[in-house]
Amino acid sequence: MNAVGLIVEYNPFHNGHAFHLNASKEAANADVVIAVMSGNFLQRGEPALVSKWYRTRMALLNGVDIVFELPYRFAVQKAEIFANGAVSILDAAGCNAVCFGSESGDLASFLKTIDFLTEQQEQLEENIHRFIETGVSYPKAVSLAYHQLSDSNSYLDLAKPNNILGIEYIKAIKNQRSSLHPLTVARKNADYHDEHFASETIASATSIRKAIFSKECDTFSIEQYVPGPTKQLLLDYYNEYQVFHQWENYWNYLHFRLIQSSTEELKEIYEVEEGLENRLLQAAFISDSFQEFMEKIKTKRYTWTRLRRLCVHILTNTKKEQMAGPEDKASYLRLLGMTDTGKEYLNKRKKDFALPLVSKLSSYKEKDILLDLKAARIYSLGVAHHKTKELMNQEFKQQPIWIEKR
Incomplete structure (x- = not known):
């Protein structure tokens, strides 16, 4: 079974994600879609809108076949470490390719830019240091240093967040000597940070969250931008916990x-x-x-x-010592959910996985998974007090979600 890997947060799953999923499956000629998804706290330093279990269900009902959790040690991190952890999981799970969305949509431009950055590394680092001394942030210093060296028309725009992540995904594949084949598809219509709806059917997760918080539980304001299962699960979560997390x-x-x-x-x-x-x-x-x-x-x-x-x-x-350790690879595969197709893939391939498969917390004692557990407990404090214990206990009681064929 040919598997394509996606690196996601689905906060929440929207029509742009559905486009990316289908385009990835087609580009990789894949039978199975495997997503590695951040847990309850995300790469940009914020709590997820709804719990990882609801977001897993969104993913499975919208076309993903297997969802693995990206451990906290990699999820709440800068792009390089985030990418290393995610790529290591997809590689260990036997994916043939990883497909990411980007502003560019052109893989050749990524490879050309990476070669340029490698050739100019010494000068680039010198320029970055000089710009940092002027008081700008590290990402801004990198962008300024890069554009000082390059013809911006010939290489990627590294001011775009998905281009930056794409660069790090490919670098991680190379550094880990992974057999993953990188693929990219262009994002449609909405920019990553757009706060306003830019088209009739495609919107950024940022603009969708903004609309949700402005209307509270009125998800009808976003229904044209999300698939039916997402809308229903958002309503279910609000009815259950009376909150969206922020x-x-x-x-x-x-x-x-x-x-x-x-x-x-x-x-x-x-x-x-x-x-x-x-x-x-x-x-x-x-x-x-x-x-x-x-x-x-x-x-x-x-x-x-x-x-x-x-x-x-x-x-x-x-x-600091809890986050210390190899920054390039995860040490386990935490299974959050699967479809029938995903279950078939696991049954056929799990014996060949390069990392242990964890479907039950009590069966695995590992430093990183204890961080995941602590993060889940803290996340549960974001709901009403009478619901906190229920959400907290879910981390131990919830079996991997299984979506059966109907």
């Missing part, structure tokens, strides 16, 4: 973690460095919301995404 749900918990910590304790948290602990504490004592807190700690040097990821690590009390 940072403000967790502000009181983050606030408590901050004001009861010393600067020395904060310095132990992953990604707290360069004196940020002092700025964090000062802002915590005078902020009344997460938005206000973020506005007070933001500087030109640090992106919103970097600071939000740092806040996730503070919220989950994730320390």
